[in-house]
Amino acid sequence: MKYKRLLLKLSGEALMGNGKYVFHSNRLQQYAEEVKKVVDMGGEVAIVIGGGNIFRGFLPKISSGNIHRIDGDYMGMLATVINGIAFQSHLENVGISTYMQTAIRMDQIAEPCRKNIAIQKLEKGNVVIFVAGLGHPYFTTDTAAVLRAIEIKADVLLKGTKVDGIYTKDPKKNKDAKKLKYLSFEMVCKMGIRVMDQTAFILGSENNLPIVIFDINKKENFKNLVSGKEIGTLVSRNKRKNV
Numbered sequence: 001m002k003y004k005r006l007l008l009k010l011s012g013e014a015l016m017g018n019g020k021y022v023f024h025s026n027r028l029q030q031y032a033e034e035v036k037k038v039v040d041m042g043g044e045v046a047i048v049i050g051g052g053n054i055f056r057g058f059l060p061k062i063s064s065g066n067i068h069r070i071d072g073d074y075m076g077m078l079a080t081v082i083n084g085i086a087f088q089s090h091l092e093n094v095g096i097s098t099y100m101q102t103a104i105r106m107d108q109i110a111e112p113c114r115k116n117i118a119i120q121k122l123e124k125g126n127v128v129i130f131v132a133g134l135g136h137p138y139f140t141t142d143t144a145a146v147l148r149a150i151e152i153k154a155d156v157l158l159k160g161t162k163v164d165g166i167y168t169k170d171p172k173k174n175k176d177a178k179k180l181k182y183l184s185f186e187m188v189c190k191m192g193i194r195v196m197d198q199t200a201f202i203l204g205s206e207n208n209l210p211i212v213i214f215d216i217n218k219k220e221n222f223k224n225l226v227s228g229k230e231i232g233t234l235v236s237r238n239k240r241k242n243v
Ligand code: UDP
Pocket: 010, 011, 012, 013, 049, 050, 051, 052, 053, 055, 056, 057, 058, 072, 073, 074, 075, 076, 077, 079, 080, 132, 133, 134, 135, 136, 137, 138, 139, 140, 141, 142, 144
């Protein structure tokens, strides 16, 4: 196994399925099964879940309307809790023990964020779900994912998306777009790549946390990536090919 302890970032959008509903149970079931494969291999899995399928605080129509950006951000953080509960149920349904920590206190639902306890739970085979982002407005769950990964001393952050990595150009619009297997943090910032927000990349770079962008919807991808197969795009400090 290449990565023993890892943090999986799942965006809210990834939970949506065909986009008709806020989240789609089949999609959550599929991800739960993928996570189980990694847990069964002995992987220690923590998850940061987004909320964009329900609410984003920084949408112009929100922040310029009657809801202040800060209030919108709190609504976004609460959205991540809804997703976290939904995913927790699906994980438990496939036989995984879970433990949820929240950055905004809500005692009936989840424990407050404590890194040592999160690490203990991971070591005992629980999947740890972090919700409510960082608990502060003006951040994103990408940045929260990097911070939590650093706190639990994860070997890697795996960002599951709909695309299978970072390309030289938008692959939907450009047929000659090439996928990059490796990229330095420096290049990601220079190229203005938006697959994660820049704050997240900078925090990752400063703390030497490798980040892999990969297609979460392709069957076995998650397990294969954790096992050591070259999947998606690896963003790291080291200078490698394509950098
Ligand atoms: N958010 C926030 N602080 C955080 C994390 C999230 O204010 O630490 C808010 C922000 O409004 C964001 C929303 O919660 O738009 C949902 O999170 P995000 O956009 O990161 O979700 P994703 O894109 O991963 O679904």
